[in-house]
Amino acid sequence: MTHADALRAELVRAARTLGAPDDVAPILERPRDPSFGDWATNLAMTLAKPLGKKPREIAEALIAAMDTATVGVIAAEIAGPGFLNFRLDPGFQARGLLAILEAPHAFGRLDIGHGERVVVEFVSANPTGPLHVGHGRQAALGDAISTLLEYTGWTVDREFYYNDAGAQIANLAKSTRAQVRALGGEPLDIPEGGYHGDYIREIAERYLADHPGDAAGDDLAAMQAYAVAALRHEQDLDLQAFGVKFDTYYLESSLYTDGSVHNTVEALKASGHTYEEDGALFLRTTTFGDDKDRVMKKSAAKGGDYTYFVPDVAYHVTKWERGYRRAINVQGADHHSTITRVRAGLQALNIGIPQGYPDYVLHQMVTVMKGGEEVKISKRAGSYVTVRDLIDEVGRDAVRYFYLMRKGDSQLVFDVDLARSQSEENPVYYVQMAHARMCGIFRVGEIDAATVTGRDVDLSVLSEPAEQELVKQLLDFPATVKGAADHLEPHRIAAWLLETARAAHTWYHKHHVLGEPEAITRARLVLARATQLGIAAGLRILGLTAPERM
RNA sequence: GCGCGUGUAGCUCAGUUGGAUAGAGCGUCUGCCUCCGGAGCAGAAGGUCGCAGGUUCGAGUCCUGCCAUGCGCGCCA
Incomplete structure (x- = not known):
């Protein structure tokens, strides 16, 4: 339990003695102006209505009812319309750092997920070209969200869904054939909707080298398989360079070969939510909030194929059937329209999948x-x-x-x-430098950082403003992790890192650790160690390295 | 036209679910290097939070309407 949790619990206890509702949940905030204290709450104002008293009166009664000493409060003040400002004993607060030193890898961890399985699907690029910058955003976002969920108690599988079936792949195959034939002397004739990148020609060149028997470019299936394999390999190399690893690669084509698509269509028909019109099979998605009904199977005149969203629904059924009671899809905002359709398809099946399944994290372009x-x-x-x-x-x-x-x-x-x-001025270097500097202290002092435990060290000497600022910043990490995980917003960790780095640099610049009186050096080594470990933890969540020197 | 987003300092963006005098980085300006690493530090200037209403003790945050802008709206994926 952090000291903030303890303070919150004490506020609840005091509030109940005044007759507050059982579900009272005080919100503690860092006051904007540090001179107001270490924590502030608007509890007295929120209780004004239920208790029928003035906020300031309630605030006074709360202070009187609290056992302030046990939660480290050395001053409690009422301000403005009824804010309660608390100032904590610096040594009491600094002892919160010991939790970081004792269990570095547990710092900020929570057990919200109780080990339940969640699948995070991201990137899922068509194997029709290299990963571009939009995929990069997804890779970074999906990986960081996955790590955040792991950090908060979920068992996470990172999944990449390969659209290796359908019209785009057919276009890829035809584009490759066009390049193969162009290499054989024919005029280059890339089909409508085909791919024009140079990488197609490179694939064609390699195809010819590996398939001397098909110099004419007649074996379309072989070219398709070759191009898909080549591009998957390229994408794997891209992901490897980015340091993103997936647990599962799910192939769209397998949904056809194992009968999932067929089964899904039959189940939807049996559900009574489909109908035929103009020779095409429709799903009545409007029943589930869509603007208009969607075609599942094209009419014979248009080729009779399934539209893309049918395998999409089948795919998400497998997520549910594979035991994921929570699924998160990280996608570009241009895929927004699929959300309603996929969810509608899952609801129409009526197999117990909740309405909001799956979750979507959309990122803009x-x-x-x-x-x-x-x-x-x-x-x-x-x-x-x-x-x-x-x-x-x-x-x-x-x-x-x-x-x-x-x-x-x-x-x-x-x-x-x-x-x-x-x-050279990149914020990431600024953050990593703060970590490296803390490492530098131990290096120069020839101290094994792991031996710094903080036990038997008087932390009340960490009384400088820059030190208290850094202590508070570090202790905010668990709340930051929780907020980032709850909202699936890794950028909160990035912001925390930047602020922590700033506090660390400021402290480092103003105060020395080594060569001070022993009591001070010992306490500051604890702070340096906690800073090193805290920043490393934040960097790890985002998938960044924490270099010991730069 | 409809749906989902966005609009905050010169630029790029935060803003802890409705709290106190709206923050950071970059850029600009002024000072700092014999130091555990200057890849840094201290400070300054810079704002009608798109506009107009509304809700209440209190709004960048919630509601309504406009304006601007991105994306989507196919028997494409």
């Missing part, structure tokens, strides 16, 4: 600026910036941090030139 101009991303036109381009130019850690330092639901402008030119 990434636009790329290069040379002061926006680069239009189009795989088919062959112009894009790949994830690997970015990693090569600014480094894996910087790319990850850039993607994660902002909320997913606002548009991200990735200025490649800026990212590159800023590489």
Whole structure:
């Protein structure tokens, strides 16, 4: 239990003696102005109505009813309309750091998930080209969300869904054939909706080298398999460079071969939510909130294929059947329209899947600026910036941090030139430097950091404002983790890291650890160690390294 | 037109679910290097939180209507 939890519990106890409702849940906040104290609550104001008294009167009664000493409060004041401001004993507060030293890997961990399984699906790029910057945002976001969930007690599987069936793959195959035949001397004739990137020609060249018997480009199935394999391999290399690992790769094609698509269609028909019109099979998605009903199976005149959302529904049924009671899909906002349809399909099956299944985390588009101009991303036109381009130019850690330092639901402008030119002023270096500096203290002092336990150390000497600021910042980590996990917003961790790094640099610059009187050095080593471990924990959640020197 | 987002400092963005005098980075300006690493530090300037109403003790945050902007709206995926 953190000291904030203890204070909150004491507030609840005191409030109940005044007749507050049983479900009273005081909110503790850091006052904007540190001179107000360490914690503030508006509890007295929220109790004004139920208790029928003035906020300030309630505040006074609360203070009187509290056993302040046991929760480290040395001063309690009433301010403004009825805020309660608490000042904590610095030594009491600093002892909260011991939790970090004792169990570094447990710091900030929570057990919200109780070990339940959750599947996080992200990237899920069609194997029709390299991963571009939009996929990069998903990779960073999905991986960090997964780690956050693991940190808060869930058993997480990271899943990549391969759309290796359907029209786009057919286009890929035909585009490859066009390049193969062009290499044989025919005019290049890329089909309507085909892919124009140079990488297709490279694949065609390798195909010819590996398949001397098909110089004419007649074996479309072989070319399709070859191109898909080649692009999957490329994507794997991209992900490897980015340090993202998946637990499962789910192939759309398997949904056809194992009968899932067929079974899903039959189950939907049996549910009574389908109908035929103009020779096509429709699902009545409007029953479940959609704008209009959607075609499941095209009419014979249009080829008689299933539309994309049928395998999508079948796929999500497998998530449920594979035992995931929680599923999170990280996708670009351009896939927004699929949400209603997939959920409608799952509801129509009426097999006990809850309405909000699966969860979606949508991120807005990434636009790329290069040379002061926006680069239009189009795989088919062959112009894009790949994830690997970015990693090569600014480094894996910087790319990850850039993607994660902002909320997913606002548009991200990735200025490649800026990212590159800023590489020395990049916030990620600022954060990592703070970690390296703490390591440096132990290196120079020739102290094994792991031996710093904080036991028998008087932490009340950490009385400088910069020290107390850093202590408070570090102790906010668990609440930050909880907020980030609850809202699936890793950028809160990035913001915490930046603020912690700032507090650490300020402290480091103002005060020395080594060469001070022994009592001070011992206490400051505890703070340095806690800072080192805290920043490392935050970096780990975001998938960044915590270098010991830079 | 409809749906989902976004609009906060010159630029890029935070803002702890409705709290006190709205914050940070970059950029600009002024000072700091014999130091556990200056990849840094201290400070300054910079705001009609898109606009207008509403809800209440209290609104950047919630509601309504406008304006601007991104994405989606196919028997494409």
